[in-house]
Amino acid sequence: MSAQQKLVPISYRRVRLTHGFWADKQRINREITLPAILHHSQSTGRIDAFKLEYTATNSRPRPHYFWDSDVYKWLEAAAFALGNSHDAELEAKVDHIVDLIAKAQQPDGYLNIYFTCVEPDKRWSNLRDWHELYCAGHLFEAAAALAEATGKRTLLNIACRFADLIDTVFGREPEKKRGYPGHEEIELALIKLYRATGNSRYRELARYFIDERGQQPHYFDLEIKTHGFLPGWHYLNGHESNQSHLPVRQQTQAVGHAVRAMYLYSGMADVAAETSDPELLVACERIWENMVERRMYVTGGIGSTQRSEGFTRDYDLPNRLAYAETCAAVGVVFWAHRMLQFEGNSRYADILETSLYNGAISGVSSDGRRFFYVNPLESDGTHHRQDWFDCACCPANIARLLASLGGYLYSSAEQTLYIHLFAESNASVEINGFSIDFVLQTDYPWSGQIDITIDPDREAEWTLALRKPGWCEQALLRVNDQVIDSLPLLRNGYVHLARCWRRGDRVSWSLEMPVQHLQAHPRVGNNAGRIALRRGPLVYCLEQTDNGPLLHEILIDAASQWTIENDMELNARVLMGESWRENSPDSKRLYPPALAAEYRRIRVRAIPYFAWDNRMAGEMVVWIRKMLSAND
Numbered sequence: 001m002s003a004q005q006k007l008v009p010i011s012y013r014r015v016r017l018t019h020g021f022w023a024d025k026q027r028i029n030r031e032i033t034l035p036a037i038l039h040h041s042q043s044t045g046r047i048d049a050f051k052l053e054y055t056a057t058n059s060r061p062r063p064h065y066f067w068d069s070d071v072y073k074w075l076e077a078a079a080f081a082l083g084n085s086h087d088a089e090l091e092a093k094v095d096h097i098v099d100l101i102a103k104a105q106q107p108d109g110y111l112n113i114y115f116t117c118v119e120p121d122k123r124w125s126n127l128r129d130w131h132e133l134y135c136a137g138h139l140f141e142a143a144a145a146l147a148e149a150t151g152k153r154t155l156l157n158i159a160c161r162f163a164d165l166i167d168t169v170f171g172r173e174p175e176k177k178r179g180y181p182g183h184e185e186i187e188l189a190l191i192k193l194y195r196a197t198g199n200s201r202y203r204e205l206a207r208y209f210i211d212e213r214g215q216q217p218h219y220f221d222l223e224i225k226t227h228g229f230l231p232g233w234h235y236l237n238g239h240e241s242n243q244s245h246l247p248v249r250q251q252t253q254a255v256g257h258a259v260r261a262m263y264l265y266s267g268m269a270d271v272a273a274e275t276s277d278p279e280l281l282v283a284c285e286r287i288w289e290n291m292v293e294r295r296m297y298v299t300g301g302i303g304s305t306q307r308s309e310g311f312t313r314d315y316d317l318p319n320r321l322a323y324a325e326t327c328a329a330v331g332v333v334f335w336a337h338r339m340l341q342f343e344g345n346s347r348y349a350d351i352l353e354t355s356l357y358n359g360a361i362s363g364v365s366s367d368g369r370r371f372f373y374v375n376p377l378e379s380d381g382t383h384h385r386q387d388w389f390d391c392a393c394c395p396a397n398i399a400r401l402l403a404s405l406g407g408y409l410y411s412s413a414e415q416t417l418y419i420h421l422f423a424e425s426n427a428s429v430e431i432n433g434f435s436i437d438f439v440l441q442t443d444y445p446w447s448g449q450i451d452i453t454i455d456p457d458r459e460a461e462w463t464l465a466l467r468k469p470g471w472c473e474q475a476l477l478r479v480n481d482q483v484i485d486s487l488p489l490l491r492n493g494y495v496h497l498a499r500c501w502r503r504g505d506r507v508s509w510s511l512e513m514p515v516q517h518l519q520a521h522p523r524v525g526n527n528a529g530r531i532a533l534r535r536g537p538l539v540y541c542l543e544q545t546d547n548g549p550l551l552h553e554i555l556i557d558a559a560s561q562w563t564i565e566n567d568m569e570l571n572a573r574v575l576m577g578e579s580w581r582e583n584s585p586d587s588k589r590l591y592p593p594a595l596a597a598e599y600r601r602i603r604v605r606a607i608p609y610f611a612w613d614n615r616m617a618g619e620m621v622v623w624i625r626k627m628l629s630a631n632d
Contacts, residue, residue, distance in 0.1 A: 003272040003281040005341040007411035007418060010429050013083050013148070015406030020424040021445060022405055024571070025361065029402040030081050032368035037074050037395050038093065040388040046071055050100035054117045065114040066131040066391075069185075071097065072138035073396035075155070076145045080403035083149030091150065098146075098155050101139075109161035111139065124169060124177060125227050128220045128242065133181035133209075136162055137189035137263075144189075144196040145404075156196060163193055167205050172212070179219045180209045182242045184260050187267025188334075191274060203274050210271050210280070213264075214239070214247040237308055249283050254291035257310040258303035258323070259393075262331025269338035281342065288339065290314075292351055298518060298532050298622065299362070299539050299609055300355030301375050302328045315523035319378035319623055326363030326372055326394040329355045330401050337408055340420065344411070346493025349420045350470040352408070356401075356421075357445060357537045362610040363398045366571065371395045372613075377622040381544060384613055416463040418494065422450050434460050436501075445536045446564075446573045448472070448511030459502050465494040466509050471516065471536065478508035511536075515562040515575060520623070530623040531556055533575060535564075539609045540575055544618025546605035551619045554604060555580045555627040570611045579604035580627060599627075 017023040041047050045061030050071070054060040078094050081087065105111045112132050115123050124132065143159035146152060166186075170177050190206035193199070212219075218239065239245040240255040243264050254261055265284055272280035294314040296302055301324030304312045309323055336352035339345075363372045370385035373394050388395070411418040412429050417436065422444040428437045437455040444450065452464075468475055468490065477484040477495060489496045497507070513536045520527035533540040533556075542551050562577040583598040612620050 003276050003278045003342070005273045007341040007344050007413050009337070009341060009407055010410040010412060010427060011148075012080065012404050012407035014429065015409055015425055015427045016084070017406055017423055017425050020443060022423040023425075026084070026402055026405060028366075028368040029077075029364075029399055030084075033364060033395070033399050033402075034074070034077060034081060034090075036369050036387075037077075037392075037399060040392070040395075041071060041074060044388075047097060047100065049113045049117075050097075050104040052104055052113065052117055054113075063113045063117060065112070066135055066393075068111070068113055068135040069131065069138040070392050070396060071101075072135070072142040073393075073400055076138070076142040077396055077400035077403045079142060079145035079149040080400060083145070084403065084406070094146070095152075098152075098158075102154060102158055105158055105161065109165035111136070111158065111162050124179070126223065127179045128182035128223060131181075131183050133166070133186045134183040136166060137181075137185035137187070140186070140189035140193040144192040147196055159193060160197060160199070163190065163202055163205070167201055170205070171208055178212060178215075179223070180212050180244070182220070182260075183257075184243070184264040184267060188263060188270050191267070191270040194274070203271075206267065207271050207275060210248055210264075210268055214244045214250075218244070220244065237310075241308055241310070249279050251283060252286050252290065254287050254295050254302070254311050257308060258328035259309070259325060259331055261310065262302075262328060262335050266331065266335045266338055269335065269342075273338070273342070284339065288335075288348075292347075294521075296332075296351075297322060297324055297359065297377060298520070298534075299324070299358035299375070299377065300329055300332055300351060301325075301359035301377075302332060306374070315521060315525075317520075317524050318526050319621075320376055320380070322374075322376045322378075324359060324375040324377070326360065326375060327397045329359030329363070329375070330397045333360060333401060333408070341411060344413070344416075344418055344465065344492055344494060346467050346470065349467055349493070353421060353469065353537045354539075356408075358539045358609050360398060360401065362612070363394055364402075366611060366614045371398070377541075377609075379613075379620040381618045381620075383620075384617065415461075416465050416496070418465045418467075419452070420467055431462055432460075434458055436462075445538050448513040448536060450509040450511070452507040452509070454501050454505040454507070455503050456501050459500055461498070461500045463496050463498040464501075464507065465496050466507075467494050469511065469537065471534065472511045472513070474512040476508075476510040478506075478510075480506055481508075515577075517556070517558065517560075517626075519626075527623045529626055531558075531626045532623050533606050535562075535575065539622065540606035541609045541612055541620055541622045542604065542606055542624060543612055543615070543620050545616040546607065547602075549619060551621045552625065553582045553584075554602070555582060555599070555625040556604070557627055567607070570607060570614065572608050572611050574608075575606040577604055577606075578602070 017026055046067045049063040140159045143155040147156040187206050187209050190202045194202040241257055242260055243256050268280050269284050295311050303310050303323040303325050304316050306323050332355040333352055336348045340348040362375050365385050371394055372385050373389055409421045412431050422442050424442055425440050435457040439453045442450045487495050516534045517531045518534055519531055556579055560577045562575045564573050565576050567574045579602055580599040581602045
């Protein structure tokens with residue numbers, strides 16, 4: 001099998017989100033979230049730390065060994081924002097920070113504020129626990145994004161100097177360290193650096209870090225013997241915690257720290273694509289199936305426990321204790337998008353969409369100012385978003401995803417334009433030597449109606465591939481108002497519409513979007529006898545502010561009918577339906593004899609999961625008790 005990617009994502013710079021759901025999210029991200037993150041980065045000393053003024057005897061904030069990455073992720077998000085539209089004020093702030101970074105770089109190319117100011121003698125001495133290579137990776141990503149967005153190469157040159165140094169330190173040559181990062185990130189970042197510069201050494205260094213992982217003798221064991229570091233709290237699962245328990249080509253399950261896993265698997269997909277490595281792609285597919293079929297929440301979130309911030313075992317998906325870190329859901333989007341480009345298979349786009357609309361954007365409040373680190377599927381009313389975190393990885397991660405979102409919507413192949421996600425937008429793409437502009441209009445995700453107007457530079461034959469989401473059972477296709485009675489070839493979840501396209505051709509893609517009652521696999525014990533509500537790509541939940549306290553007393557009838565209402569406060573469509581509430585037995589005892597259950601009819605209101613904890617504090621639940629009829 002080939003590991004070459006047959007699809008090419010259309011750059012976010014060729015896509016403009018115009019109106020609707022994602023345009024609103026992107027505007028808030030640009031106007032509110034990016035300034036908020038910058039403010040906190042400045043007030044906590046993260047940016048001024050690049051002035052290298054900290055000493056053990058002065059009052060400057062002591063840098064942390066992953067502070068660099070927070071600043072780099074903000075720079076990357078800002079770069080994407082600049083690539084969407086020019087902003088002189090934002091660009092000046094970016095230039096200022098880049099100047100600080102340039103001055104902080106050491107003569108040999110090394111760049112990490114902690115190991116320059118605090119422990120300069122500890123470079124590369126604890127790859128497992130400290131984050132030098134992780135921070136370097138985020139620098140490389142920011143540098144590639146900024147060069148593409150603005151054409152300025154200062155940060156790219158800084159990144160290349162650091163990457164060149166790393167290439168002299170790590171490898172299989174006798175004089176080099178045969179190490180690799182405890183927190184993956186540099187693998188995928190080196191591929192971005194390779195694509196930005198064409199320097200194949202960066203691609204080969206990425207391949208080295210992928211292939212060396214988990215080899216024997218185990219590098220982290222040797223490191224502990226040499227430096228005497230004790231296992232950290234997040235290594236209770238041994239080498240599985242950082243996915244180094246086996247060489248990556250032998251791995252079969254999604255294990256360990258969930259964010260690290262997503263970055264590793266994304267890097268594996270990148271290396272597989274750039275080196276045409278089918279064995280590496282097969283490993284990605286095995287791990288993907290395990291994660292999606294056994295270890296993923298209905299929201300597209302991953303990570304079942306705070307203990308390791310990661311995966312546990314198959315079907316272990318607690319709701320209230322779910323970790324489901326925002327960064328992990330963002331990582332699912334990254335990995336899914338990479339896997340999608342190999343064959344254009346909608347099974348990857350379906351998960352990308354689920355994680356994006358639910359597990360990822362739940363990480364930022366509707367006003368763009370507050371953030372979730374952890375995204376449980378049930379709350380007793382004590383879990384809330386925060387303005388900032390000491391470990392501030394999540395805010396900038398969701399910010400860079402939102403700023404770059406245009407790049408996730410469409411792809412092209414030799415003769416095919418793929419539409420993966422539906423967002424109101426204008427886009428331009430080149431296919432086989434000719435140019436196609438098109439406009440997509442939709443109220444998605446609130447409506448399943450998608451209208452596309454095609455504007456090619458000349459008449460030509462090519463194929464439009466429209467994704468039919470996995471949640472959609474019925475769809476209607478029209479071309480120039482003519483109903484296509486039988487859908488054209490449905491391949492890998494995409495309707496392939498091949499024809500000679502002319503200027504002004506119109507495509508109408510109507511997706512039925514009923515409210516669906518989902519049930520979990522029987523082995524997910526936490527959800528036995530419960531259902532979750534989904535409409536289109538959105539998972540819904542109940543909040544106390546709409547339904548009163550004690551949400552566990554509410555039961556959903558299998559035959560419940562739902563209406564859709566617009567909520568101006570939440571700027572969302574909500575579900576309204578009749579349900580039941582169980583009456584408490586007339587007893588003061590904790591465990592009285594079983595009594596015939598009594599129920600009363602109530603009206604229940606469900607809101608999109610991403611919108612919870614934006615109003616009054618209170619309980620929340622995704623998985624709701626189920627009853628088949630009022631007499632059960």
